[in-house]
Amino acid sequence: MPLLIKMLLKNAFRHGLRTGLTIAGMTIAILAFGILTTVVDAWYAGVEASRANRLITRNAISLTFELPLSYYDKIRQVEGATKVSYGNWFGAFYKEERNFFANFAMEAQSHLDIVTELVLRPEERDAYIKDRRGAIAGRKLAERFGWEIGDLVALTGTIFPGDWEFVLRGIYKGRDETVDESIFFFHWDYLNESLRETMPERAGQVGFYIIEIARPELAGAVSKRVDSLFKNSLAETLTETERAFAMSFVTMTEAIMTAIQLVSIVVIVIIMAVTANTMAMSVRERLSEFAALKTLGFNRAHLSFLIFGEAMVITSLGAALGIALTFPAAQLFRSELGQFFPVFNIKPATIYMDIAAAVIVASVSAVIPSYRVAAAPITAALRRIA
Amino acid sequence: MSAPFIGIRGLSKSYMRGERALPVLKNINLDIAAGEFLALMGPSGSGKSTLLNLIAGIDRADDGSIAIEGVDITTLGEASLTAWRSDHVGFIFQFYNLIPVLTALENVELPLVLKEMSRKERKERASLLLGLVGLSERVDHYPGQLSGGEQQRVAIARAMVTDPSILVADEPTGDLDRASAEEVLNLMRRVNEEFGKVVIMVTHDPRAAEKAHVIRHLEKGVLNAAPH
Numbered sequence: 001m002p003l004l005i006k007m008l009l010k011n012a013f014r015h016g017l018r019t020g021l022t023i024a025g026m027t028i029a030i031l032a033f034g035i036l037t038t039v040v041d042a043w044y045a046g047v048e049a050s051r052a053n054r055l056i057t058r059n060a061i062s063l064t065f066e067l068p069l070s071y072y073d074k075i076r077q078v079e080g081a082t083k084v085s086y087g088n089w090f091g092a093f094y095k096e097e098r099n100f101f102a103n104f105a106m107e108a109q110s111h112l113d114i115v116t117e118l119v120l121r122p123e124e125r126d127a128y129i130k131d132r133r134g135a136i137a138g139r140k141l142a143e144r145f146g147w148e149i150g151d152l153v154a155l156t157g158t159i160f161p162g163d164w165e166f167v168l169r170g171i172y173k174g175r176d177e178t179v180d181e182s183i184f185f186f187h188w189d190y191l192n193e194s195l196r197e198t199m200p201e202r203a204g205q206v207g208f209y210i211i212e213i214a215r216p217e218l219a220g221a222v223s224k225r226v227d228s229l230f231k232n233s234l235a236e237t238l239t240e241t242e243r244a245f246a247m248s249f250v251t252m253t254e255a256i257m258t259a260i261q262l263v264s265i266v267v268i269v270i271i272m273a274v275t276a277n278t279m280a281m282s283v284r285e286r287l288s289e290f291a292a293l294k295t296l297g298f299n300r301a302h303l304s305f306l307i308f309g310e311a312m313v314i315t316s317l318g319a320a321l322g323i324a325l326t327f328p329a330a331q332l333f334r335s336e337l338g339q340f341f342p343v344f345n346i347k348p349a350t351i352y353m354d355i356a357a358a359v360i361v362a363s364v365s366a367v368i369p370s371y372r373v374a375a376a377p378i379t380a381a382l383r384r385i386a
Numbered sequence: 387m388s389a390p391f392i393g394i395r396g397l398s399k400s401y402m403r404g405e406r407a408l409p410v411l412k413n414i415n416l417d418i419a420a421g422e423f424l425a426l427m428g429p430s431g432s433g434k435s436t437l438l439n440l441i442a443g444i445d446r447a448d449d450g451s452i453a454i455e456g457v458d459i460t461t462l463g464e465a466s467l468t469a470w471r472s473d474h475v476g477f478i479f480q481f482y483n484l485i486p487v488l489t490a491l492e493n494v495e496l497p498l499v500l501k502e503m504s505r506k507e508r509k510e511r512a513s514l515l516l517g518l519v520g521l522s523e524r525v526d527h528y529p530g531q532l533s534g535g536e537q538q539r540v541a542i543a544r545a546m547v548t549d550p551s552i553l554v555a556d557e558p559t560g561d562l563d564r565a566s567a568e569e570v571l572n573l574m575r576r577v578n579e580e581f582g583k584v585v586i587m588v589t590h591d592p593r594a595a596e597k598a599h600v601i602r603h604l605e606k607g608v609l610n611a612a613p614h
Binding site for chain 1: 483
C-alpha cells in the first residue's frame, strides 16, 4: 500500500472514539437522507408511473362531479384517441376502516387493454372479464390480506354505501417497479347494475375516462378536441395528461414534501458541520506533523490529499454503512406503512445522491483544514509542540 | 578566493508584535564553508533559531541574501523553495517530529516518496540509513515504542536519506538525557566527517557546541565577531 494512503488511513483512526462517533453520525445522516428521499419518491410514484400516451377526462368542476356514460361513444370518435375506458373511484374498505386501499370500478376489457402495465396471466384475465362479480387485486394487496384466487372478498362502500361482494379472479403484478401493486379493480357494470336498483339517480355516471392516444405529442390536440365536444353542456370536461392528473393530487401535499426534502438536506448540512469539526480538530492537533512534512518537501497538494483522503475515509465508511442500512429500513417502512406508500423502492438515483453527499461532506470538511495547513508558517506550526 | 558554501549577506528579519516590528536579526553576514560543522549559540530570543530557519528555507527574510551553492534562496518562489529544500536540506528537530502512525523504517522512507524511486529502492535505502544510525533491529517499531535517543537517531536517518548537502538541527539534544545526547552528537559529528555534510546546529548546551568546528554567538539579533 502506498505510504501516503497508509498514513491517511491510520490518521483517520488515531482518535477512535471521535472518528467512530463521526462515522455513526454520517451513517445516521445518510440513512435519514435515503429514507426521506425515498418517501418523497414514493409520494410522487403515481406521477412517475403515469404514461405519456394516456389522457384522463373528468368533470371540469371537480373530480367529485361525474360525467354521463353517453360521452363514451363520442370520445371514441375523437381523432387521435385510439382506445377509451372509464371508471369510478369506489372508496370502499375491507372489514375495518383502517384497511383502506385504492379501489376502482372499471370497464374491465378496455381498462386492461389500455393499462398494459398490469400483468395478469391469460386465464386470470379471461376469468375476470367473464365474471361480472369478478375482481383483480395487486400482488401486494393480496399478500397484505392473504387473498387467493377464488376467494370471496367483501368490501364496505363509503361513496356507494352497502356491502359489496366480489370474487377474486386474478392477482396482477406490475410490469416494472413503478407500478402500484396494491389496487383493487372490479367491473363498472357490476356497480352500475346495483346502482340502478338501489340509487337509480347515480346510475349511468362515470368518474373519469381514460383515453389512449396514438402518440404523446398529440396530447394537447386530443385534449382540446375532447373538451370542445362538451363545451357549454351540463357536464363540461377537463382533459389532461395522466401525469398532470396524478400531479394534481400530489400538489395538494407539495408543501409537506418540500418540507421533507428540506429536512433531508438539513440533515446532510448538520453532518457536514460535524465532520468539518472533526477534521478541524484532528488537523489542529497534528499541525506540527504537517509542518514537519512541509520541511521534508511535501507541498500543498500532498497535504490536501492527506486531509481530504482522511475526511473521505470517514465519510465513505459512514455512507457505506448508511446505504447498507437503508435497504432493511426501507423494508421495514414498506411492511409497516405499505398502505400509505404502495411503491416504496430505493432508486439508484438515491444511492448516487448518498455517494455524492459523502463526497461533498468530505470535500467541504477538508477545505478549511487544508487551507489552514497550507497557510500556516512552518516555523509557527513546528513551535506548537516545542 | 572561492565562494563560501553558504554566503549570507545583510540578512535582517523582524516579527510583528501588534503594529510594532520587533527586529530579530540585524544585518547578519556569515560564511559557512563546505564540510563545516557550525554551532549557533545564544540566549533565548537572540535569533539563532530564526537564522537556522532562514538558512533552511522554512522562513523568509525581510532583507539580505542567502546564497547556497550559488543559489540565492531568498529569490525562490514557494514551490521552488519547497523543491530545493527537499533536495538540499535535512532537518533534525528538538522533539524529533516523527510521524507516529508510521514505523521507523516508514518514517525514514517518507522523504523518498517525493523522489523518483521504486518502492524496493526506497526501502533498501531507508534500511541502510537505519543501519547507519544503529537501529537495524528497530525498523518495525513505531516512534512511541522507541526511546528519545532512538527517535532522534531515526530523525537523523530521515534527514540523511535524501542525501542532502546541509543538515540543520534545532536543539537536537534539548529533550535527551546526557548519554543519549552524547550518542546523537557523535552521530552528527560522524555524518559531518564521513559524509562531508554541512551541519548547522542551534544549541544552548556548551558541551553540545564543543562537537562543532565553529561556534558563533548571537545576541539580540547580532552575530558576534568570528573567532580568528
